[in-house]
Amino acid sequence: MDAEGLREIERARLRALVAGDRETADPLHAEDFRIVTPSGLGWSKEEYLGGIASGFIDYRRFEAVSEIEVMIDGGLGVVKYRSAIEISVDGNPVAELSAWHLDVYRVDVNGLWQVRWSQATAVE
Template identity: 30%
Template sequence: MSAQTTEAGIAAVLEGERARLRAFCSGDVATLDRLLSDELTYTHSNGMIEGKAPFLDRLAAGRVRFANGEVSEASVRLLGDTAIYNGRFGLTVISGEREVHLDSRQLSVWQRHADGQWQQIATASSRIPPEPS
C-alpha cells in the first residue's frame, strides 16, 4: 500500500468518525445508516451490546439522544482494508429524563468496501472515571 493510499485511508476514517459523532448529536439517522455496517456490533460504555438496526431505531424514535460531542484524541492504524481507530471523546447522552456526560475512550473497526467506501463494523467505548478530588 502506498503512502498516499495510506494517508487517504486514514483521512477517510478520521472524517468518518467526525461525521458519525455529528450525526449522533443531530439525530441524523440517514448519515449513520451510510456510515455503519449492517453487521455493526456496538458495545456501549454501560456494557450494552447492540446491532445497527436496534440502535438506529432507538435514535429515530427519540428514546436516546446525544449532545455536545467532542473528540479530544484520535489515531488510526491501517491494515489493508481494515482500520483500527482509537479515540477519546466527550458526549452527553440523554435517555428519557436522564442526562449523563461521558468522558470515554473508543475503539472502532472500520472496513473498506470494493467501492472504496469505509464503514464502521464494530465499536466499543469505555468510560473514563472522573479524577478523584
C-alpha cells in the same frame, strides 16, 4: 484512504449521531454493526440507529477530545480516541461521561468505509 480521511469519516459519524441524522449515519455503519456501550450493553445497527432516530438514544454531545489515532491495513482501519459525551437514554436525565473508543472500520463491496465494531469504555 489515508489516516486523515478515516478521521473525517469518524467525525462525520459523530456529528450525524448528535444530529439524529439517520440518513447520513446509516451508510457509515455496516449492516452487521455492533456496539458495546460504556455500560456494557450490546446493540445492533438497527437498535442503535433506530434508537437515535426515535429519540430513545439522545446524544446532546459526542465528540473526540483527544487526537483520533488511526491504523489502516488494507481494507481494515481502526480508530482510537477519547470522547466527551452528553446523552439521555429512554427519557432519563442527561448524563455526562468521558470514554475511550476503539472502532473498527472495513471497506464494503462498494468501496465505502463503514464502522463494523464499536467499543466504548467509560473513564473517570
